[in-house]
Amino acid sequence: MADIVSTVVANYNYWIYITLMMIGLYAIIAKNNLVKKIVGMNIFQTAIILFYVSIGVKKGATIPILEHAHGGHGYGVVHAAEYANPLPHVLMLTAIVVGVATLGVALALAIRVYNEYNTLEEDEILAQIREE
Amino acid sequence: MVWPIDLAVLTLVVMVAIGSLMVKDLLGAAILFGAYSFMMCLLWTVMGAVDVAFTEASVGAGVSTVFFVGAVFRTSRRTRD
Amino acid sequence: MSSQYPALIVAVPLLAGLLVFIAGWVNKKWCFPIAVAALGISAYSSIGLLFRVINEGVIVYKMGGWDPPMGIAYYVDHLNGLVLVVVSVVAFLNAIASKRSIEDEFPDNIGAFYSLYVLMVTGLLGIVVTGDAFNLYVLLEIAALTGYGLIAMGGGRGPLSALNYLYMGTIGACFYLLGIGYLYIMTGSLNMVDIARILPDLYQSKAVMAAFIICMVGVWIKMAFFPLHAWLPNAYTYAPSASSSLVAPLVTKVMIYVMIRLILTVFTPEFSFNILAVSQPIVWLAVIAIVMGALLALKERNLKKMLTYIIVAEVGYMVGGAWLGNRVGMTGAILHIVNDALMTLCVFMAVGNIVYKVKGADFEDLQGLFRKMPFTMGAFVVGAMSMIGVPPTCGFFSKWYLISGAIQAGHYGFMVALVFSSLVNVVLFFRIFEICYYEPFSDDHGHGDEHGHHPEPAMDEAPVTMLVPLFVIAVILVLVGLYTGDIVNQIIDVAIPKGLV
Amino acid sequence: MKIIGLIVAVLTGGLLVYAAEDFPAWSDPASPASTYLSPHFIEKTIEETSVPNIVTAVLADYRGFDTMFETTVIFSAGVAVFLLLRTSGPKTQQTRLYRHQLTGVTLRIKEGADLPPSDNFERIDRFWTPHDLIIKTVCRLLIPFIQLFGLYVIAHGHHSPGGGFQGGVILGASIILLAISHDLRTAVKRVAEKMDAVLCAIGVLIYAGTGALCLLLGLNFLDYKALAPVLHVDSIMARSHGILIVEIGVGIAVMFTMIWIYNNVSSGGKYNQGL
Numbered sequence: 001m002a003d004i005v006s007t008v009v010a011n012y013n014y015w016i017y018i019t020l021m022m023i024g025l026y027a028i029i030a031k032n033n034l035v036k037k038i039v040g041m042n043i044f045q046t047a048i049i050l051f052y053v054s055i056g057v058k059k060g061a062t063i064p065i066l067e068h069a070h071g072g073h074g075y076g077v078v079h080a081a082e083y084a085n086p087l088p089h090v091l092m093l094t095a096i097v098v099g100v101a102t103l104g105v106a107l108a109l110a111i112r113v114y115n116e117y118n119t120l121e122e123d124e125i126l127a128q129i130r131e132e
Numbered sequence: 133m134v135w136p137i138d139l140a141v142l143t144l145v146v147m148v149a150i151g152s153l154m155v156k157d158l159l160g161a162a163i164l165f166g167a168y169s170f171m172m173c174l175l176w177t178v179m180g181a182v183d184v185a186f187t188e189a190s191v192g193a194g195v196s197t198v199f200f201v202g203a204v205f206r207t208s209r210r211t212r213d
Numbered sequence: 214m215s216s217q218y219p220a221l222i223v224a225v226p227l228l229a230g231l232l233v234f235i236a237g238w239v240n241k242k243w244c245f246p247i248a249v250a251a252l253g254i255s256a257y258s259s260i261g262l263l264f265r266v267i268n269e270g271v272i273v274y275k276m277g278g279w280d281p282p283m284g285i286a287y288y289v290d291h292l293n294g295l296v297l298v299v300v301s302v303v304a305f306l307n308a309i310a311s312k313r314s315i316e317d318e319f320p321d322n323i324g325a326f327y328s329l330y331v332l333m334v335t336g337l338l339g340i341v342v343t344g345d346a347f348n349l350y351v352l353l354e355i356a357a358l359t360g361y362g363l364i365a366m367g368g369g370r371g372p373l374s375a376l377n378y379l380y381m382g383t384i385g386a387c388f389y390l391l392g393i394g395y396l397y398i399m400t401g402s403l404n405m406v407d408i409a410r411i412l413p414d415l416y417q418s419k420a421v422m423a424a425f426i427i428c429m430v431g432v433w434i435k436m437a438f439f440p441l442h443a444w445l446p447n448a449y450t451y452a453p454s455a456s457s458s459l460v461a462p463l464v465t466k467v468m469i470y471v472m473i474r475l476i477l478t479v480f481t482p483e484f485s486f487n488i489l490a491v492s493q494p495i496v497w498l499a500v501i502a503i504v505m506g507a508l509l510a511l512k513e514r515n516l517k518k519m520l521t522y523i524i525v526a527e528v529g530y531m532v533g534g535a536w537l538g539n540r541v542g543m544t545g546a547i548l549h550i551v552n553d554a555l556m557t558l559c560v561f562m563a564v565g566n567i568v569y570k571v572k573g574a575d576f577e578d579l580q581g582l583f584r585k586m587p588f589t590m591g592a593f594v595v596g597a598m599s600m601i602g603v604p605p606t607c608g609f610f611s612k613w614y615l616i617s618g619a620i621q622a623g624h625y626g627f628m629v630a631l632v633f634s635s636l637v638n639v640v641l642f643f644r645i646f647e648i649c650y651y652e653p654f655s656d657d658h659g660h661g662d663e664h665g666h667h668p669e670p671a672m673d674e675a676p677v678t679m680l681v682p683l684f685v686i687a688v689i690l691v692l693v694g695l696y697t698g699d700i701v702n703q704i705i706d707v708a709i710p711k712g713l714v
Numbered sequence: 715m716k717i718i719g720l721i722v723a724v725l726t727g728g729l730l731v732y733a734a735e736d737f738p739a740w741s742d743p744a745s746p747a748s749t750y751l752s753p754h755f756i757e758k759t760i761e762e763t764s765v766p767n768i769v770t771a772v773l774a775d776y777r778g779f780d781t782m783f784e785t786t787v788i789f790s791a792g793v794a795v796f797l798l799l800r801t802s803g804p805k806t807q808q809t810r811l812y813r814h815q816l817t818g819v820t821l822r823i824k825e826g827a828d829l830p831p832s833d834n835f836e837r838i839d840r841f842w843t844p845h846d847l848i849i850k851t852v853c854r855l856l857i858p859f860i861q862l863f864g865l866y867v868i869a870h871g872h873h874s875p876g877g878g879f880q881g882g883v884i885l886g887a888s889i890i891l892l893a894i895s896h897d898l899r900t901a902v903k904r905v906a907e908k909m910d911a912v913l914c915a916i917g918v919l920i921y922a923g924t925g926a927l928c929l930l931l932g933l934n935f936l937d938y939k940a941l942a943p944v945l946h947v948d949s950i951m952a953r954s955h956g957i958l959i960v961e962i963g964v965g966i967a968v969m970f971t972m973i974w975i976y977n978n979v980s981s982g983g984k985y986n987q988g989l
Contacts, residue, residue, distance in 0.1 A: 013740060016142045018730045020149055021391075022723040027153050028380050030719030033211040035158050035204065039165050041383050042196070043149050046172055048391050049188075053181045055398050057741040058748050063180045064756065065874065066766040078760065080753035081743055084180040086768040087752050088397075090777055091347055092184045093769070094784045095390065097879060097968075098354045100191050100199075101791035104975040105361055106379050107203035108795040111982055112365065112372035114207040120158075121212060125373065182875040183769040190883040195972055198890055198989075202980030205989055220935035227786065228922050231915045234793065238908055276779040278937035282751060285779045325797045328915075332790045339783065351783045355790060362794030372798070398737055401750030411746075423733030 013054055020047035034113060034120045038106045045099045049092045056088035064089065138178055145171045158204045158211050166197035218258040218265070219274035219287040222297065223339045225254045230331035237324010245312055248327045252308050252334060256301035259338075263294040267703055273344075281344070282407045288344035292477070292547065292708035295700070296341045296470045299554045302689075303462050304334040310562050310682035311455035313675075314569050318453055319366065326366070330459065333359035337467050346393045346479070347403045349471065350386065353435070357382045360464060363456035364448050374447035381434055381444040388431030395424035396479075405479050412480065416488050425480055425489065429472065436468035436528055439502030446509075446521040454565035457517070462557040465524060466550045469531045473546065476535060482713040486538040493624075499533030500630040502526065507637035516574040517564055519641060520557075523600065526634050527553050533627050534615045540713050542618025547705050548697070549611035552599070555693060556608055559596030559686045563589050566675035566683065582649040585673050588680050590649060592687040597642040599690050602635050607694035614701075763953040765872045773877065774957040778936050781960070782921050784879075785967050789918045792971040796911070799983030813838050839897055839987040846895075853895035860888040868965040872954065878961035882917075882968030889973045894989050898981055901973070907985065910974045917967025921960045928956075 024047055027040025064086040066078060110120065117125045148171055152164035169192030176185040229251030236243040266272060266289055274287040289297070308330065319326050336356030343349050361382070365375035397403060399420050400411040415421050430441075437445035449461050476485045486492055506526025513519040531553070534546030564574055566589040571578045583590050599608035612631060619628040674680065693700070738745035755772055765771040773781050810823045812835040820838070821829070829835055864884035871877030893901035924936070931940035938956025939949040947955060980989050 012139065012142060014734050014737070015731075016146060018727050018734070019146055021730070022727040023146070023149050023153065025384070025726060026719045026723040028384060028719075029722055030716045031153065032213050032715075033158070034376065035200075035207070036153060036161065036211060036213065037380055039152055039161055039200075041380060042165065042192075043153075043168070044384070045387055046169070046192070048387055048394065049184070050172065050175070051391070052394050052397075053176050053179055053184055054740065055394065055745075055747050056181060057179050058743050059741045060743070061180065063182045063875075064768040065182070066760055066768065078757045080748075080756045083756045083768065085748050085752040086755055086772050087403075088747070089181045089184050089769050090772045090780075091403075092181070093187055093773060093879065094347075094351055094780055096184070096187050096191055097784045098351065098787050100196055101358060101787045102354070102379070102383055103196055104199060104791045104979065105358055105794045105798075106376065107199055107979050108798040108975075109361065109365055109372050109376040109379060111203055111206050111979065112798055113376060115982070116369075116372065120207055120210075129370070183767075183773075183877070183880075186875045186880050187883075190880050190887065194887055195883055195890070195976075198887075198894075198976060199979055202976060202989055205980065206982040217929055217935075220929060224922065224926055224929070224935055227782075228919070228926060230786075231789070231919045231922065234915045235912055235919075238912055275934055276936055277775060278934045278939060279776055283754060284776050322797055322800075325793050328793050329790060329797065332786065332793075335786070336783075345780075347777075348780050348783070351780050351787065355783055355787050358787060358794060359790045362790070362797050365794075365798055395733065398745070398747055401746035401748070401752075403751075418736045420733045420736040423729055426729065 014051075017047050017051045017054065020044075020050065023047075032122050034110045034122060035107075038103065038110065041106065042099060042103060045095070045102075049095055049099075052088045052092045052095070056085040058084050061085075138175070141171055141175050141178070145175065156211060156213075158207075158209045159201065161211070162197055162200035162204055165200060166193050169193040169196065217274075218262045219272065219289055219342060220276075221258045222255050222262070222301070222342060223335055225258075226251045226331050226335040226338065230328050230335060233331060234324050234328035237322070237328065241323050244323050244327045248331050249305070249308050251331060252301065252305040255334070255338065256298070256305045259294070259297040259301045262289055263298050263704075266291055266294040282402055282404050285343070285345040285348050286404065287342050288406065289342060290708060291704045292474070293341045293470070295547070295704050295708070296467070296550060297338060299551050300334070300337050300341060300463055300467065303554055303558050304337075304459060306682040306686055307455075307459050307462075307558060307562065310679050311458065311565065312678050314453070314565060314679075315455045317569075318455070326363075326455075329359045329362050330455075333363065333459065337463050340467055341470060344405050345403055346396065346405055346408065350390050350393065353386050353389065356464065356467070357386060357435075360456075360460055363460065364452040366456065367451040367453045369451060370447065371451040371453075374444070374451050378444045378448040381441070385431045385434030388427050388434065390431075392424045392426075392428030392431060395420050395427065399424070405474070408479055409481060412484070416484055422489065425475075425485070428475055432468055432472045432475070433532075436465045436472070436532075437525055438528055438532055439498060439505060439525065442502070442506075442525045442528075445525060446518055449521040449524070450515065450518045454561075454568045458558060458561035458565050461521070461524060461561050462554045465528055466531075466554045469528065469535070469546070469550055472532070473535050473543070473550075477543075477708075477710060477713075482538070482710060486536075486713075492536045492538045495536040496533050496624055496627055499529040499536065500626050502529030502532070503630040503634045507634045510641055511637060514576050516567070516576065516579065516645065517561075520560055520564065523638065523641070524557065527557075530612075530615055530631065530634075533630075534618055537618045537622045537624060537627070538713075539618055539622050540709055541614055541621050543709050543713060544701060544705050545611050545614030545616075545618050547708065548614055548701065551700070552607040552611045552690075552693065555686060555690055556596050556599040556606075559683070559690060560593060560600065562679075562683050562686065563593035563596060566679050569675055569679065570673055576645075576648055579645065579648050580651060583646075586675065587672065588674055589683065592683045594646070595687040595690055597638075597645070599694075601638045601642060605694055606690050607697065608690075610694060610697040762950065763957065764950050765954055765957060767872055767874065767877075769875075770871050770877050770957065770961075774960050775938065775953055778925075778957075778960065781964070782918075782925065782936070785918050785921055785964050788968055788971050789914055792911075792914050792974045795975050795978050799978045800985075811838050812836065837897075837899065849895050853891055857888045857892055860891070861885055864888065864965075864969075868961055869958075871961055872957070878964030879968055881961075882965040883972055885965065885969040886972030886976075889969075890976045893976065893980070898977065898985065898987055898989075902977065902985060905970070905973055907974075907977070910970050910977070913970040914967055914974060917963050917965070917970065920963030920966065924956060924959050924963070 024044025148168040173188040272289040276285045339352035510522035534542045599606035602609045602612040867876035868881030928940040933940035942952035
């Protein structure tokens with residue numbers, strides 16, 4: 001029983017990441033409001049981060065910080081199977097930072113666009129450009 | 133890893149994501165996006181990625197939301213979709 | 214010191230980008246010298262590195278002293294040695310040429326502007342030199358973020374087009390990241406050479422195939438390959454001239470380099486061309502890209518926008534050449550990276566000079582330019598000839614390789630598209646020359662009718678700092694054309710793996 | 715657009731679902747990702763760098779080069795936001811609002827006019843802001859503790875989750891909290907724009923400079939072993955100390971960039987009033 005449930009949950013994990021990615025991608029392309037597109041962009045990025053973090057999960061492993069850390073020595077032999085894979089975590093720290101940097105620039109651009117056209121709706125902006 | 137929590141949070145994540153894209157108010161979208169980031173952070177803690185979760189809690193749920201609110205405050209809350 | 218060249222290429226512009234920024238707050242006079250000196254050192258190191266690579270073969274540089282699969286390593290081989298030289302030289306020349314226009318357009322923010330400029334070059338150089346797939350993503354984002362900032366400085370429609378570029382660019386970069394994730398889950402490695410070593414056992418895996426497709430789509434979005442090109446024309450048109458002459462020659466070319474690197478090193482030609490049977494549709498897409506780029510360029514009435522559509526067509530050349538799946542086509546594609554970067558720089562620099570003096574690049578603004586700015590227009594003619602593909606200039610030779618590759622592959626559609634696009638380029642550029650040759654009617658009634666009489670000194674040429682780099686690049690265009698044989702034999706031929714015939 | 719979006723999303727999703735079939739089983743300890751590189755990191759980190767938090771060690775040492783560019787990404791985002799929003803247009807003196815602290819009376823000062831001579835006026839934002847004593851006091855109380863926690867996170871990144879990036883964000887958030895609870899001018903008085911901008915660059919400079927120092931001392935870029943003679947420790951502890959130095963650099967850069975971006979975004983680049 002526990003096995004079946006865990007496989008369902010496991011697949012569920014991948015499905016959710018794909019679902020979130022599709023939601024984000026759809027929002028970037030189809031949404032009309034510029035800030036909504038930025039929200040979609042962030043959901044898209046977070047979905048990929050979820051995917052990477054899922055790679056790092058290991059059954060029966062704990063967080064990737066070695067125990068007995070405060071003694072200075074006495075770690076004994078460290079078994080790789082006991083700790084989760086740290087590499088995807090490192091990569092995703094970087095990706096989160098890149099995400100917030102992109103978010104900052106995107107919002108700044110949205111403010112500039114708003115100052116120029118006084119609206120955030122894409123079709124209204126395009127209509128204004130066509131009138132010029 | 134506790135699967136009922138995982139399952140519940142995963143479902144909530146999708147719901148909040150759709151909510152933040154559907155709500156017809158940008159300020160609401162910003163706050164829901166913050167909730168989304170926080171759910172993600174929970175999920176990653178459950179998966180054992182504590183550093184990533186910590187970063188997401190401070191960046192995604194914290195600073196990003198503030199940036200969003202600031203930008204919405206400087207532009208407009210109005211949205212048609 | 215020469216063993217440290219790979220680190221210097223990237224580290225010096227990075228440090229300079231930070232110092233320039235601080236200098237912008239302390240004393241603005243230091244900004245330009247620091248930026249130019251850093252780009253100069255970078256160009257010098259990359260030229261030195263290229264010669265070392267030619268003599269000694271592949272150079273591996275371990276960042277932090279960690280061995281490659283664990284840490285990040287730089288691999289400099291013939292392919293990226295060549296692209297490094299192009300990128301650093303283009304950035305260096307453009308930095309000198311755009312001094313005046315930067316000072317005119319952003320007098321208060323010189324430091325911040327130069328900082329973004331130098332950091333963007335850092336990102337592009339890093340993309341080219343790195344041997345780690347994830348490191349490439351981070352550098353991609355540096356180049357992209359700084360690019361959005363530089364492009365949006367144009368005012369008017371600049372921010373909107375930069376925002377559209379940002380959406381597309383982020384999708385592209387995320388797709389690339391996702392593809393790398395797929396490779397990582399299958400191989401467990403991030404180092405390109407290491408992935409290539411592990412992959413052959415997994416060639417039949419669906420995940421590897423998906424990784425390849427996703428990476429390719431991501432890179433295509435970034436390089437504005439035809440159906441995904443919508444962001445490019447506006448972004449490049451509304452950018453200030455100092456940024457557009459940096460972004461236009463380099464970004465698309467560097468992305469094509471990434472595509473070729475993925476095909477040749479990470480996935481190997483064997484997988485890309487033989488196991489995945491997608492070459493034909495991609496070359497046909499490239500044909501459509503070339504034809505559509507040429508036709509859309511015909512429609513435009515603005516010189517800068519016309520040139521951006523030509524870039525879309527040129528991207529089609531290189532993608533098509535790379536995907537022909539034979540050695541000659543690949544040679545043409547790599548050679549065209551070099552040539553296209555140089556000639557795009559030449560024409561965009563000339564446009565920068567024109568915009569600097571005339572304050573516009575619409576066709577109506579261009580009248581009488583041959584009289585007004587003879588030197589600029591002279592260099593522009595050289596660049597245009599190269600874009601058309603007239604023999605002594607370098608554009609001819611890469612086109613020659615591309616066409617021979619198409620014939621060898623039996624892909625006549627691609628050959629016809631290349632010829633068609635060259636003809637359209639003839640029409641486009643001679644139309645410009647015609648407009649520039651005739652004087653404006655409404656100017657004043659003195660010198661429209663009595664040609665042959667002593668022409669009044671109506672010359673109004675751009676400053677020397679803008680002209681000298683322009684001449685240098687025009688001369689380089691011809692020189693690269695004359696030395697094509699050496700470049701192909703000594704560098705490109707070695708860069709392409711033996712397996713590809 | 716909606717239909718195109720739907721098609722693209724469904725196509726991508728389809729491809730991903732199709733490819734997911736070949737993935738190794740989820741959370742499988744025998745998957746390539748868990749057996750190829752990560753065992754080396756997990757087992758050797760403590761020997762090679764003497765840092766128990768493997769993520770920190772990999773982040774700042776094995777893949778320290780990535781992290782340097784990650785910091786650069788943040789910095790260039792800060793510069794881009796600054797360049798985009800902080801326009802150099804003529805600084806028009808707008809109508810200003812002042813509140814008399816004792817009575818709560820609000821004065822509207824038109825262009826060029828002067829304030830009545832009194833020390834009890836405080837400038838307030840153009841949007842209505844109530845006199846919120848509770849929020850201001852609570853935030854003033856909280857901010858020192860938040861900052862202390864931020865410093866702890868940076869300094870203790872070797873042993874517990876955290877590090878330069880998280881700590882920097884927390885420190886930045888403390889100043890942002892000050893700006894939200896009081897107003898932007900109070901925060902800018904504490905962290906002036908010039909200092910903010912220069913410190914961003916200095917943070918990244920600490921990181922890149924450490925790398926360059928290693929290069930000057932004769933080893934490869936970012937090879938902290940080269941610092942051993944300078945720091946008077948053995949080469950493994952030098953790596954540990956090198957990680958700490960770059961984490962501090964990251965912390966400074968991230969903290970001030972976050973404040974900088976917030977200031978620019980929330981005031982639309984005018985720095986007169988924030989949220």
